[in-house]
Amino acid sequence: MAHSIMDGSIGIGEKRVELDRTLTILLVGVGGQGTILAGNILAMTAAEAGLDVKVSEIHGMSQRGGSVSTVIRVGEKVESMVCDPGCADIVVAFEIVEALRAQQYLREGGTMFVNDEEIVPVSVNVGNFRMPEKAAMHLDEIGAIRIDAGEIARSAGSPRSTNVVLVGALSTALPFAVEKWEDAIRRRVPPKTVGANLEAFARGRASVGA
């Protein structure tokens, strides 16, 4: 199935988080990197905080290694589900080329987290395209926060939890309690992997100094 059903109903959080405006979070990556799970964890956390949430996914061909994106908007009353250029408060890029592709969506003063990993597209191997030069330097110049999420996930003993490491970094930029994020992770990941994913989440937070 292209995407899963949210399990169970959502309770209104006891400690309601208030936002003075709608926040837009853009997750970008390559099909198969786990952007959808990361988006689900964020959406559930925000919904449990009593906020309105919209999660828009572009899939359909996402299992074929193409660029993928998820927009999550949270606020008192969310209208559009789309993120236009200059409108993302936070961009989380799961891959460096996709980070560059998404840079125009970041609003002035917004935050960009980037998984410090390159996945070479087929277009580079078989076509006339080249990987961008000095991508890391460019990302540093625009103020992106690079995270070696793959290595952090491996050192946490869970190489498949790169996405949850990035959720950990993302969590430091949003006003939701750590326990709420952890609750959402418990509910969204396979039961056997809860411990490893909570560790990956904690290390993701630590990687950006939280």
Added chain:
Amino acid sequence: MSKQLLSGNEAIAQGAWEAGVKVGVGYPGTPSTEALETLVAKDGVYCEWSPNEKVALEMGIGSSLGGVRSLVAMKHVGVNVAADPFMSVSNTGVNAGLVLLAADDPSCYSSQNEQDSRNYAAFARIPCLDPSDSQEAYEMARAAFGISERFDTIVMLRETMRIAHTRTMVEVFGERTVPAQPPYESHPEKYVMMPANAVSRTLAANDREDALLAWADETPLNRIELRDRTVGIICAGALYTHVREALPEASVLKLGVTWPLPSGRIAEFAREVDALYVVEEACTYLETRIRALGMPVQDPPAGRLPRSGEVTPAHIRTAFGIEDPSHLPPAEGLPPRPPAFCTGCPHRLVYCELRRIKAIVTGDIGCYTLGAVAPYRSVDSVIDMGASLSMAHGMELAGVSGQTGRPVIGVIGDSTFAHSGITSLLGTVYNGGTGTLCILDNRTTAMTGTQGNPVNGVTLAQQAARVSPLDNPSGKPLDLVRLCEAIGVDEVELVDAQDLKAIRAALKSAVNHTDKLSVIIFKAPCRLLDRSKRPMPVIRDCRRCGTCVNIGCPALGKDETGHPVIDPAQCIGCGQCAQSCPFGCITQEG
């Protein structure tokens, strides 16, 4: 009551279930697929995949006539396939509620066009509901069956990709009410569409149209929101949320019913505002009709909206003279990352060989459409489901092979062959056509997420129970070889799609027999079904000819010197690169 975060498709399944729907039927197609995949998991409702959308709608008409509420789901281009029964059931009307879910795809995220299904509702003069988020999708799905019964008509529930695939908060009632099924009665005057009855049913449809026009002006599904009266915007669906985002002060006539249009409410709204605008995407469905009502629709003050593609809040801001927020420019020169055949995909070697023999391929709809892009660039046409086979016959009649010296080969997938390819093949056989046709049988409907189909024999209920097409003792898979032989194809060959030598031999033989019609069935399971792995191959004494890299495997790159490099994280040891190396430099051990 509970609050849930649901996609539009999940919300529609929930609403239909609560409305007591007992039969759900359709053909998978992005962005509609998850509606039935969600519904099938609920209690008390029977769901199935049909071979195509026409069959699905006819089946749904039958179950409605038989007295149970029925949901028929498809993507927008599927409505074309179902258009024949659709245009007649619009005259017969229904017995129990009958709802057609049509999922449109503005900007063609995964479609061959961006046609607006509402034109079909207007063409057939049947009500069209147009939700703007999952809450409305849920409520409209709940209400649609009652509307269908009240006005004795099929109802279209039309959504776009942004509604289908956006999850929003839904207040779910959670209880199901199933209307009693009345004893069956024959009404040939209503359901036998021979000329005399068809004429009288058209008169009934005229009366129904009048009743629907009155209803459209009363229903709360259409609502006027008066704010700043200098700007009045008429909009529907996802566009309503974009208008609220971009122009929060504007007055809005929000249409939940987009056929028939509420002429009274539109006129009332036009009187209340100083300037009247229509905001819509991909076509001028609303604008044309509202102008035809004599309403003073204006172009937006700073320029018109795009004529095609999705409209987003940024387009609306620009059209109304509001500056975009400043942002970094798009990065230039980035390598594109379109979808590609997976590692180990059974389509890859077939396309490598079609490329090598410089075939002119008439293609079809599915993952294998990707044979049109680099590094294969082997597909010359993709029009609609089934066209690969019929177009190859047309190309033959036009003498294209003789003129170019290249073979014309039709390429179709298993599910698509069952959908519309069988009749195409019949046409070629019947008329004595020759040439080569390939059926790429990867045992599933892969592009939409590995659904069951008549070729693999997995039903929707079995799919929901996670039965694999590779291990389905109770299924009735279609024997493609026997089917093609029974149709009368001269030569039918079954070939392992993972065996390059066999692929080469089969294509060579078929192409050489210019006086015969050959069908080659290239069979091997989709990698999404068979995830088994073998050891990574080893490259020795490479001559840097580039052949292996050119098979377009995501796991195979090259270093600065042109030497191929295998990515151990992505390689599954399928051995396609080893088979492709002309010098035997890539070997697989163990």
